[in-house]
Amino acid sequence: MASQPPPARRWDPVVRLTHWSIAIAVLANALLTEEGSAPHIWVGYALAAIFGLRLFWGVIGPAEARFTAFWPSPRKALAHLRDIRSKTVIRHQSHNPLGAFMVYAIWTCLLTIIATGMVMAGPPPWDAAEGEGEHPAAYAASGSEDEAEEEGGEEEEEGVLAEVHETAANLLYILILLHLAGVIFETRRSGRQVLVAMSPL
Numbered sequence: 001m002a003s004q005p006p007p008a009r010r011w012d013p014v015v016r017l018t019h020w021s022i023a024i025a026v027l028a029n030a031l032l033t034e035e036g037s038a039p040h041i042w043v044g045y046a047l048a049a050i051f052g053l054r055l056f057w058g059v060i061g062p063a064e065a066r067f068t069a070f071w072p073s074p075r076k077a078l079a080h081l082r083d084i085r086s087k088t089v090i091r092h093q094s095h096n097p098l099g100a101f102m103v104y105a106i107w108t109c110l111l112t113i114i115a116t117g118m119v120m121a122g123p124p125p126w127d128a129a130e131g132e133g134e135h136p137a138a139y140a141a142s143g144s145e146d147e148a149e150e151e152g153g154e155e156e157e158e159g160v161l162a163e164v165h166e167t168a169a170n171l172l173y174i175l176i177l178l179h180l181a182g183v184i185f186e187t188r189r190s191g192r193q194v195l196v197a198m199s200p201l
Protein backbone atom coordinates (compact mmCIF):
# COMPACT_ATOMS: atom_id res chain seq x y z
CA MET A 1 0.00 0.00 0.00
CA ALA A 2 1.33 3.47 -0.88
CA SER A 3 2.20 5.43 2.26
CA GLN A 4 2.05 8.82 0.54
CA PRO A 5 -0.39 10.03 -2.09
CA PRO A 6 1.41 10.13 -5.44
CA PRO A 7 2.11 13.55 -6.99
CA ALA A 8 -0.81 15.29 -8.70
CA ARG A 9 -1.12 14.84 -12.43
CA ARG A 10 -3.19 16.70 -14.99
CA TRP A 11 -5.04 15.59 -18.08
CA ASP A 12 -4.07 17.59 -21.16
CA PRO A 13 -6.24 20.64 -22.07
CA VAL A 14 -8.09 18.86 -24.92
CA VAL A 15 -9.22 15.98 -22.66
CA ARG A 16 -10.30 18.44 -19.95
CA LEU A 17 -12.07 20.78 -22.36
CA THR A 18 -13.90 17.98 -24.21
CA HIS A 19 -14.87 16.28 -20.90
CA TRP A 20 -16.59 19.32 -19.45
CA SER A 21 -18.12 20.40 -22.77
CA ILE A 22 -19.58 16.91 -23.25
CA ALA A 23 -20.90 16.91 -19.67
CA ILE A 24 -22.54 20.34 -20.17
CA ALA A 25 -24.09 19.32 -23.52
CA VAL A 26 -25.49 16.07 -22.06
CA LEU A 27 -26.97 17.89 -19.07
CA ALA A 28 -28.39 20.65 -21.30
CA ASN A 29 -30.18 18.15 -23.55
CA ALA A 30 -31.32 16.05 -20.61
CA LEU A 31 -32.63 18.93 -18.49
CA LEU A 32 -32.99 22.16 -20.43
CA THR A 33 -33.86 21.76 -24.11
CA GLU A 34 -37.20 20.45 -25.35
CA GLU A 35 -36.85 16.95 -26.79
CA GLY A 36 -36.45 17.15 -30.56
CA SER A 37 -36.54 20.98 -30.65
CA ALA A 38 -34.10 23.07 -32.71
CA PRO A 39 -31.98 23.98 -29.60
CA HIS A 40 -31.87 20.25 -28.69
CA ILE A 41 -30.54 19.44 -32.15
CA TRP A 42 -28.03 22.33 -32.17
CA VAL A 43 -26.67 21.22 -28.79
CA GLY A 44 -26.67 17.67 -30.19
CA TYR A 45 -24.54 18.67 -33.17
CA ALA A 46 -22.14 20.62 -30.92
CA LEU A 47 -21.88 17.49 -28.74
CA ALA A 48 -21.13 15.41 -31.84
CA ALA A 49 -18.34 17.81 -32.91
CA ILE A 50 -16.72 17.86 -29.45
CA PHE A 51 -16.99 14.09 -29.18
CA GLY A 52 -15.41 13.79 -32.66
CA LEU A 53 -12.51 15.93 -31.45
CA ARG A 54 -12.01 13.66 -28.40
CA LEU A 55 -11.99 10.55 -30.60
CA PHE A 56 -9.47 12.17 -32.97
CA TRP A 57 -7.36 13.06 -29.91
CA GLY A 58 -7.48 9.36 -28.98
CA VAL A 59 -5.39 8.71 -32.08
CA ILE A 60 -3.04 11.74 -32.23
CA GLY A 61 -3.06 13.08 -28.63
CA PRO A 62 -0.48 12.55 -25.87
CA ALA A 63 0.22 8.97 -24.75
CA GLU A 64 -2.19 8.88 -21.77
CA ALA A 65 -5.10 10.26 -23.85
CA ARG A 66 -4.75 7.64 -26.61
CA PHE A 67 -7.04 4.62 -26.95
CA THR A 68 -3.94 2.43 -26.72
CA ALA A 69 -3.36 3.70 -23.14
CA PHE A 70 -6.76 2.46 -21.87
CA TRP A 71 -7.81 -0.37 -24.14
CA PRO A 72 -10.58 -2.31 -22.35
CA SER A 73 -9.05 -5.49 -20.94
CA PRO A 74 -11.03 -7.95 -18.76
CA ARG A 75 -7.72 -9.39 -17.50
CA LYS A 76 -6.51 -5.97 -16.32
CA ALA A 77 -9.95 -5.15 -14.88
CA LEU A 78 -9.87 -8.35 -12.80
CA ALA A 79 -6.32 -7.55 -11.66
CA HIS A 80 -7.56 -4.08 -10.67
CA LEU A 81 -10.41 -5.63 -8.63
CA ARG A 82 -7.83 -7.79 -6.85
CA ASP A 83 -5.80 -4.64 -6.12
CA ILE A 84 -8.90 -3.03 -4.62
CA ARG A 85 -9.50 -6.10 -2.43
CA SER A 86 -5.90 -6.22 -1.23
CA LYS A 87 -5.78 -2.41 -0.78
CA THR A 88 -2.92 -2.13 -3.25
CA VAL A 89 -2.63 1.22 -5.01
CA ILE A 90 -1.01 1.20 -8.43
CA ARG A 91 -0.41 4.42 -10.29
CA HIS A 92 -2.08 4.22 -13.70
CA GLN A 93 -0.89 6.68 -16.32
CA SER A 94 -4.31 6.82 -17.95
CA HIS A 95 -7.81 5.69 -16.83
CA ASN A 96 -7.63 2.73 -14.46
CA PRO A 97 -8.75 -0.57 -16.06
CA LEU A 98 -12.27 -0.40 -14.57
CA GLY A 99 -12.57 3.28 -15.48
CA ALA A 100 -11.58 2.35 -19.05
CA PHE A 101 -14.65 0.11 -19.35
CA MET A 102 -16.78 2.97 -18.07
CA VAL A 103 -15.31 5.38 -20.64
CA TYR A 104 -16.11 3.02 -23.52
CA ALA A 105 -19.60 2.34 -22.15
CA ILE A 106 -20.32 6.09 -21.97
CA TRP A 107 -18.87 6.61 -25.46
CA THR A 108 -21.01 3.79 -26.90
CA CYS A 109 -24.14 5.42 -25.47
CA LEU A 110 -23.08 8.81 -26.83
CA LEU A 111 -22.45 7.33 -30.29
CA THR A 112 -25.88 5.67 -30.30
CA ILE A 113 -27.60 8.88 -29.15
CA ILE A 114 -25.76 11.01 -31.70
CA ALA A 115 -26.33 8.61 -34.62
CA THR A 116 -30.07 8.14 -33.96
CA GLY A 117 -30.49 11.85 -33.19
CA MET A 118 -28.84 12.92 -36.44
CA VAL A 119 -30.92 10.51 -38.55
CA MET A 120 -34.13 11.74 -36.87
CA ALA A 121 -33.16 15.41 -37.17
CA GLY A 122 -32.19 15.17 -40.85
CA PRO A 123 -30.68 18.21 -42.60
CA PRO A 124 -31.35 21.81 -41.41
CA PRO A 125 -33.59 23.81 -40.95
CA TRP A 126 -34.79 21.98 -37.83
CA ASP A 127 -37.68 24.12 -36.64
CA ALA A 128 -40.09 21.59 -38.17
CA ALA A 129 -38.90 18.90 -35.73
CA GLU A 130 -40.04 20.94 -32.73
CA GLY A 131 -42.39 19.35 -30.21
CA GLU A 132 -42.95 15.74 -29.25
CA GLY A 133 -44.12 13.34 -31.90
CA GLU A 134 -43.98 15.97 -34.62
CA HIS A 135 -41.51 14.29 -36.92
CA PRO A 136 -40.36 16.12 -40.04
CA ALA A 137 -42.06 13.35 -42.04
CA ALA A 138 -45.39 14.39 -40.55
CA TYR A 139 -45.08 17.72 -42.33
CA ALA A 140 -45.02 16.28 -45.82
CA ALA A 141 -48.28 16.79 -47.68
CA SER A 142 -50.00 13.46 -48.19
CA GLY A 143 -51.04 13.16 -51.81
CA SER A 144 -51.60 9.58 -52.95
CA GLU A 145 -52.14 6.34 -51.02
CA ASP A 146 -48.59 5.30 -51.89
CA GLU A 147 -47.23 8.44 -50.30
CA ALA A 148 -49.37 7.92 -47.23
CA GLU A 149 -48.02 4.37 -46.92
CA GLU A 150 -44.46 5.61 -47.35
CA GLU A 151 -45.04 8.20 -44.65
CA GLY A 152 -46.46 5.56 -42.32
CA GLY A 153 -43.26 3.54 -42.84
CA GLU A 154 -41.08 6.56 -42.18
CA GLU A 155 -42.98 7.38 -39.01
CA GLU A 156 -42.62 3.79 -37.80
CA GLU A 157 -38.89 3.95 -38.48
CA GLU A 158 -38.64 7.26 -36.59
CA GLY A 159 -40.56 5.68 -33.71
CA VAL A 160 -37.92 2.94 -33.44
CA LEU A 161 -35.11 5.51 -33.67
CA ALA A 162 -36.74 7.62 -30.94
CA GLU A 163 -37.04 4.51 -28.74
CA VAL A 164 -33.35 3.66 -29.22
CA HIS A 165 -32.39 7.32 -28.67
CA GLU A 166 -34.36 7.51 -25.43
CA THR A 167 -33.18 4.12 -24.12
CA ALA A 168 -29.53 5.04 -24.78
CA ALA A 169 -30.10 8.38 -23.01
CA ASN A 170 -31.60 6.59 -19.96
CA LEU A 171 -28.70 4.14 -19.92
CA LEU A 172 -26.30 7.09 -20.11
CA TYR A 173 -27.88 8.67 -17.01
CA ILE A 174 -27.28 5.44 -15.06
CA LEU A 175 -23.67 5.26 -16.30
CA ILE A 176 -23.09 8.89 -15.27
CA LEU A 177 -24.26 8.11 -11.72
CA LEU A 178 -21.94 5.09 -11.62
CA HIS A 179 -19.17 7.27 -13.09
CA LEU A 180 -19.55 9.81 -10.27
CA ALA A 181 -19.61 7.00 -7.68
CA GLY A 182 -16.42 5.62 -9.29
CA VAL A 183 -14.68 9.01 -9.12
CA ILE A 184 -15.54 9.39 -5.41
CA PHE A 185 -14.56 5.78 -4.65
CA GLU A 186 -11.22 6.01 -6.48
CA THR A 187 -10.36 9.33 -4.82
CA ARG A 188 -10.99 7.89 -1.34
CA ARG A 189 -9.31 4.58 -2.07
CA SER A 190 -6.14 5.79 -3.78
CA GLY A 191 -5.74 9.23 -2.23
CA ARG A 192 -5.19 10.58 -5.75
CA GLN A 193 -6.99 13.79 -6.63
CA VAL A 194 -8.56 12.44 -9.81
CA LEU A 195 -10.97 15.37 -9.99
CA VAL A 196 -8.14 17.91 -9.75
CA ALA A 197 -6.51 16.13 -12.71
CA MET A 198 -9.70 16.74 -14.72
CA SER A 199 -10.36 20.26 -13.41
CA PRO A 200 -11.44 22.61 -16.22
CA LEU A 201 -9.05 25.44 -15.26
Ligand code: HEM
Residues within 6 Å of the ligand: 025, 026, 029, 030, 035, 036, 037, 040, 041, 043, 044, 045, 047, 048, 113, 114, 116, 117, 118, 120, 121, 129, 132, 133, 134, 135, 162, 163, 165, 166, 169
Ligand atom coordinates in the same frame (compact mmCIF):
# COMPACT_ATOMS: atom_id res chain seq x y z
C1 HEM B 1 -26.77 13.18 -24.76
C2 HEM B 1 -27.53 14.06 -25.34
C3 HEM B 1 -28.99 13.81 -25.63
C4 HEM B 1 -30.01 13.47 -24.78
C5 HEM B 1 -29.90 13.21 -23.29
C6 HEM B 1 -31.22 13.38 -25.58
C7 HEM B 1 -32.47 13.04 -25.11
C8 HEM B 1 -33.60 12.93 -25.85
C9 HEM B 1 -34.87 12.39 -25.40
C10 HEM B 1 -35.14 11.80 -24.01
C11 HEM B 1 -35.73 12.47 -26.45
C12 HEM B 1 -37.20 11.99 -26.46
C13 HEM B 1 -37.24 10.66 -27.20
C14 HEM B 1 -38.63 10.19 -27.52
O1 HEM B 1 -39.37 10.91 -28.21
O2 HEM B 1 -38.99 9.07 -27.11
C15 HEM B 1 -35.04 13.08 -27.55
C16 HEM B 1 -35.60 13.35 -28.78
C17 HEM B 1 -34.91 13.82 -29.87
N1 HEM B 1 -33.55 14.07 -29.94
FE1 HEM B 1 -32.25 13.88 -28.43
N2 HEM B 1 -30.92 13.68 -26.89
C18 HEM B 1 -29.57 13.93 -26.97
C19 HEM B 1 -28.83 14.21 -28.10
C20 HEM B 1 -29.37 14.40 -29.36
C21 HEM B 1 -28.61 14.61 -30.55
C22 HEM B 1 -27.08 14.52 -30.61
C23 HEM B 1 -29.50 14.83 -31.57
C24 HEM B 1 -29.22 15.15 -33.02
C25 HEM B 1 -28.16 15.75 -33.46
C26 HEM B 1 -30.82 14.69 -31.01
C27 HEM B 1 -32.02 14.81 -31.72
C28 HEM B 1 -33.25 14.47 -31.23
C29 HEM B 1 -34.48 14.51 -32.03
C30 HEM B 1 -34.61 14.91 -33.50
C31 HEM B 1 -35.52 14.09 -31.18
C32 HEM B 1 -37.01 13.99 -31.52
C33 HEM B 1 -37.44 12.56 -31.63
C34 HEM B 1 -38.93 12.49 -31.87
O3 HEM B 1 -39.37 13.15 -32.81
O4 HEM B 1 -39.59 11.81 -31.11
N3 HEM B 1 -30.72 14.41 -29.66
N4 HEM B 1 -33.75 13.33 -27.17
Ligand code: HEM
Residues within 6 Å of the ligand: 015, 018, 019, 022, 023, 024, 026, 027, 054, 094, 095, 096, 099, 103, 106, 107, 176, 179, 180, 183, 194, 195, 196, 197, 198
Ligand atom coordinates in the same frame (compact mmCIF):
# COMPACT_ATOMS: atom_id res chain seq x y z
C1 HEM C 1 -22.53 14.62 -16.69
C2 HEM C 1 -21.94 14.05 -17.63
C3 HEM C 1 -20.59 13.39 -17.63
C4 HEM C 1 -20.14 12.59 -18.61
C5 HEM C 1 -20.91 12.17 -19.86
C6 HEM C 1 -18.78 12.19 -18.26
C7 HEM C 1 -18.00 11.37 -19.03
C8 HEM C 1 -16.65 11.11 -18.82
C9 HEM C 1 -15.78 10.47 -19.76
C10 HEM C 1 -16.18 9.97 -21.16
C11 HEM C 1 -14.54 10.43 -19.21
C12 HEM C 1 -13.25 9.96 -19.88
C13 HEM C 1 -12.50 11.22 -20.31
C14 HEM C 1 -11.64 11.07 -21.55
O1 HEM C 1 -10.73 10.23 -21.58
O2 HEM C 1 -11.87 11.83 -22.50
C15 HEM C 1 -14.63 11.02 -17.89
C16 HEM C 1 -13.58 11.14 -17.01
C17 HEM C 1 -13.69 11.78 -15.78
N1 HEM C 1 -14.82 12.41 -15.28
FE1 HEM C 1 -16.62 12.55 -16.17
N2 HEM C 1 -18.42 12.74 -17.06
C18 HEM C 1 -19.50 13.50 -16.64
C19 HEM C 1 -19.55 14.23 -15.48
C20 HEM C 1 -18.55 14.30 -14.56
C21 HEM C 1 -18.62 15.05 -13.30
C22 HEM C 1 -19.83 15.86 -12.83
C23 HEM C 1 -17.43 14.86 -12.67
C24 HEM C 1 -16.97 15.39 -11.34
C25 HEM C 1 -17.61 15.31 -10.25
C26 HEM C 1 -16.61 14.02 -13.50
C27 HEM C 1 -15.33 13.63 -13.22
C28 HEM C 1 -14.50 12.92 -14.04
C29 HEM C 1 -13.11 12.57 -13.73
C30 HEM C 1 -12.36 12.95 -12.45
C31 HEM C 1 -12.61 11.85 -14.82
C32 HEM C 1 -11.19 11.26 -14.94
C33 HEM C 1 -11.23 9.86 -14.41
C34 HEM C 1 -9.85 9.23 -14.49
O3 HEM C 1 -8.89 9.83 -14.03
O4 HEM C 1 -9.75 8.10 -15.00
N3 HEM C 1 -17.32 13.69 -14.63
N4 HEM C 1 -15.94 11.44 -17.68
